Amino acid sequence: MTVIKHKSDSRGQADFGWLHSRHTFSFGRYFDPSRINFGALRVLNDDIVQPGMGFGTHPHDNMEIVSIPLSGDLEHQDSTGNTEVIRTGDVQIMSAGSGITHSEYNHSKSDPVNFLQIWVLPKERDITPRYQQITFDPAQRKNKLQTVVAPDDDRALWINQDAWFSLADLSQDKSLTYQTRQKGNGIYTFVIAGEVKVNEAKLESRDALGVTSLDEIGITATTDAQLLIIEVPMIESPY
Known part of the structure; x- marks a missing residue:
């Protein structure tokens, strides 16, 4: 069994004025050779974008990209013709596949948007790029798990990987x-808000814990808490 703990204040960060970002894994100018990935989980960025600002058109390929707004609304456009607003309560996935360009902007002219952007290495390369977005009912994750991304669940967003994303709001x-x-997948728990115990490990807001070689973990909320649990294959580092 391997246990990896990532404290909130140990994350990399970037501050460009219009964007403040915390990086759980190496990204952009932040590089830590011990924090490249957790199996197929390659990026977990915690981004705050100022009103009316955002990421101009840029390319991606062969990556599964999940966006989860925590507060505010995110505007998305891509080269396949999608123009959408991703609101708090929505989850979006984009399979970059053989290649796609897109932009992301804060939809509001007055309030910041805070969202998680998560990259997962794909199971199959060079698939046709695709986009999907679903609004999830937060009542369906009160004191239980709500699957929002999965390769085998019609109620969730489809992902080109044997990976599952679950949200939970615990009292x-x-x-x-x-x-x-x-079997063999790792479990990565990210605390969006509040405090929890994962098995015997204590986690606070924006802390994370990765566990391998276990078929299950137990989670107890020590305060009201919001969680994101990401299950991924434990593939080798891509770098």
Whole structure:
């Protein structure tokens, strides 16, 4: 069993005025050879974009890119013709596949947007680029797991990988168990807000814990808490 703990204040960061970003894994100007990836999980960025600002058109290929707004609304455009607003409560996935260009901007002219952008290495390369977005009911994750990304669930966003994303909103002292869907996968728990215990490890807001070689983990909220759990194959580092 391997346990990897990533404290919130140990993350890399970038501040460009219009953008403040915290990087759990090496990204952009932040490089830590011990923090390249957790299996197929390559990027977990916690971005705050100022009103009316954003990322201009730029390319991606062969990456599964998931965006989860935590507050505010994100505007998306891409080269396949999609023009969407991703609102708080939505989850979006873009399979970059053989190649796609897109832009992301804060849809609001008055309020910042905070969102998680997560990259997962694909199972199959050079697939046709695709886009999908779903609005999820937060009541369906109250003190239980809500699957939002999966390769095998019509109620969730499809991903080109044997990976599952789950959200949970736990009341203080509530517990749940997460069981892996595929043997050998690792479990990466990211605390969006509040404090929890994952097995015996104490985590605070924006802390994360990666666990391998376990079929399940137990999670108990020590305060009201919001969680993102990412299950991924434990493939070798791509670099």
